Amino acid sequence: MDSPRNLQGDLESLRLYFRCGRTKEASWRKTQIKGLLNFIKENEGDIMKALKQDLGKHRAEAYRDEIGTLIKSLNYALNSLKAWMSPKKVKLPAVAVLTTAELLPEPLGLVLIVSAWNFPFGLSLEPLIGALAAGNTAVLKPSELAPACSSLLANTMTSYLDGNAVKVVEGGPSVGEQLLQERWDKIFFTGNARVGRIVMSAAVKYLTPVALELGGKCPAVLDSLSFSFDREVAVKRILVGKFGTCAGQACITIDYVLVEKKFLPKAVELMKAITTKMFGENPRETNTVARIVNRRHFLRLKNLLDDPTVKASIVYGGKTDEENLFIEPTILVDPPLEAEIMTEEIFGPLLPIITLENIEDSIEFIKARPRPLTIYAFTKSKTLERKLVSETSSGSLVFNDAIIQYAADTIPFGGVGESGIGRYHGKFSFDTFSHEKAVARRSFLVDFWFRFPPWNDYKLQLFREAYNFDYLGVIFVVLGLKKPKSDSHVV
């Protein structure tokens, strides 16, 4: 753990290094991204081991959700970097003739990335890719709740990067607090809303812009699908999006499902059958479901189930294993809406199904609650689709699948309202760590003489014409063919 004096010294060196300009060079940025690629490729085994150790993730989950997506993102960044870095010419109105203007992206300086424990590599490195591609220096603080992963990042990853520009600081909340007291040019935080508020408040001191990737209860609207093929696919995707994604400990996991009452029996039957098929009779042994990260979260989840009215609503699973911090995939039907399982973000392998009279009621249900990171809907109804798009608000909206939006490079990933501020992935990562500087150039020729005082009606009229882009009007007034309007009653 860094002592305060070391930290200050380290940060000062990072800032100095940024000022010397090295990180702005395209070649330097490419080298860092390649370095991250090599880190992942050469340490794939250790990364998988660390994820197994910290979270009980199966290698396939580790690859699908972290290693694979990072490789994809890194390659995408390498191929796109030149385009991202180049200035964008801007269209100008004709009156501003002889001026050129462009938008020039530039790095912000020294950025702080605070990541989370559930996707410790993904949530540390996706932002880091953006920070480095944009030419910044960075401090990464991985979560102490995933210690093996944190250690791998701090000790191995750093050797693949320019140590003058990137530092990893390990530690818990007190280290986090210390870091938040320092001056940053941007803070990128992934975690819950409570800490998100703390981060934004700390950022006030230096007017530091923040990106907050928070969470919420992501609902899945499951429409009554008529074809059994569609029903199966929908349920498979829902279940793998919940139980198969870090045991539901993900910001974009499906928190709960909304179905029409009449569809409930079919839905439950299918879910039970497919859960058993996909995750097996003993998911802990077959490692098809990750474990709960630590005792505190285990007890939190157990507590959700211990509520008698909630317990009574369990239709599948429900067994908890404190020694192994394992909770089996659990499905519930209509737990009370006031119970904690329906008021707090679950972040675990418990899947409540809430029934409604009509599936369209799901829209009001969702709107009555804070805006989530993602809304999912499994439907073939174009009407329902359209209504969801225009009447609900969320970070993102995904039809007929789950989690895959995380892997997309061309759409922004971020929340709205309580689910977050800002966005990233692909070019959006680059942008989030850049300042888009407006640059305008004038020539020395052509100054509209009527731009300067002393003022009179004549000049005023010329300005009216010029500002209305009425060039003909300007010419007429200058040539004396149009009299200036004297409507100024002000002396």
Place this chain on the structure above:
Amino acid sequence: MGSEEANAFDAKDAPKIAGELRESFASGKTRSYEWRTSQLKTILKILDNHEQDMILALRSDLSKPEMESYIQEIAMLKNSCKATLKSLKGWMVPEKAKTSMTTFPSSAEIVSEPLGVILIISAWNYPFYLSIDPVIGAIAAGNAVVLKPSEVSPASSALLAKLLKEYMDTSCVRVVEGAVAETAALLQQKWDKICYTGNGRVGRIVMEAAAKHLTPVLLELGGKSPVVVDSDVNLKFATHAVTFYVKVATRRIIAGKWGCNNGQACISPDYIITTKDFAPKLVDSLKEVLEKFYGKNPLESKDLSRIVNSNHFARLMKLLDEEKVSGKVVHGGERNETDLKIAPTILLDVPRDSLIMTEEIFGPLLPIITVEKVEESYDIINSGPKPLAAYLFTSNEKLKKQFVMTISAGGVVVNDTTIHLAVVTLPFGGVGESGMGAYHGKFSFEAFSHKKAVVYRSFVADAAVRYPPYTKGKLSLLKALVGGSILGIIRALFGWS
């Protein structure tokens, strides 16, 4: 002109207003293209019908010359509103996004949706422009809006309250007048975005309040916008190149400084850096052109705004009369406390640690710092907080490139000052201490929107490889799929990897 028309706002009313607007927004009425365009057209009507009233209010609050009021507030607003009306339909159309192998088959788009209820807190120096331009953006994006104009420009504030109440859809657009207590009450409420224009101290208060509700903010602050004037002049077309160059630079500097509310503008040139040799030429030219523009008695000129109030007057006097600075005045320095007037004042070689060189001036005082080589200006500028704007006058291409690459500021202009504000296709905003976020034109629409990613997947083409139970074969195929390599996929499918 008084505030009898405006509702007297009690701090206790803040939750009520926020609640009412939230309800209006929830009803969906602000989302239609028709509502947005009708409100924007109404703003144009206000600007057309009440141009004289606004000019009078600005004269009362700031003694602002009619020309400045017209060009820098009314015309800019009309321009902004018309440009928005013209482009709005296109902005509202979802953007198609490319999808990749990994998420095939799917289609995706980015849909812009309103954030909800926006709070706009504006400033006193351009009370109409800085109030209505963000309102235009918020309405264009489909939001409900509460506007809190600055109490330091009371006539303008009252006029805004009266006109918006009279013309706009008050179920969704409100003006709240008031000072610190009222602003604090408003800040305690939950908004979906807060746009604040002003200084860093209050900017922090706004951000602090916003943090409690996780409300995103757009902060348009200020700083010391430097002007670097190079001495290396090489203009092939002009016979008396240096004279021509100096004249043009001088005019444009004066237009940006004293021609913008007498230096009380966030992007006014704050101070000049030039070479020791060049400074005398520049000072002479400035004196000459200042006299041409404002006459021999600038305190009597009708073409200069006055200082807004006695607080700011005293603040500027403090900067000017500081002991180590008062002897450095090379032009101007005249003042009239009763009329709150300060003449255009130039100072040469004030100490770097003087107040006038550490605080944002926001007034008609222009210090000139001299250096041996113009490149020394980079360190001087970069050693301070990032400014809202930075300006460079030169004909040297290499210097232009270097300056643009080295100086970080909200915006950079080469060979002019302040004009980038008027270009509606450029984002206007700061970086670091000069602000966060940007607006104007389409950037306003985006500042007040949430860009929602919408992904459409079909039920067909399900890769069994995604689902447990996980096997070695599935893992290889998964690797190939995620890697996007067709060869890899084929090999995995055939069990060759």
